[in-house]
Amino acid sequence: MDRKMANRKLIRLSQLKSKLAAEKLEEIDWVTFGVIIKKVTPQSTNNGRTFSIWRLNDLRDLSQYVSLFLFGEVHKEHWKTDQGTV
Secondary structure: OHHHHOOOEEOOHHHHHHHHHHOOHHHOOEEOOOEEEEEEEEEEOOOOOEEEEEEEEOOOOOOOOEEEEEOHHHHHHHOOOOOOOO
């Protein structure tokens, strides 16, 4: 893990909103970790494509979460991922 994180900045999901407002994250090599705390039943777009929505949290403050939308191949590959997965 140390090798993978070398020269990268860890930003907790609960800090993401404030960091986006204060820093230019597109200029930084950063990483975050999240736990799937909720999965919405797969939905369909108007053109028939299926997608998933996951709520991700860092387990520090359960009232703050990031919604992750999965489309296309990512949805097909990961839609069965269990809630609670990191």
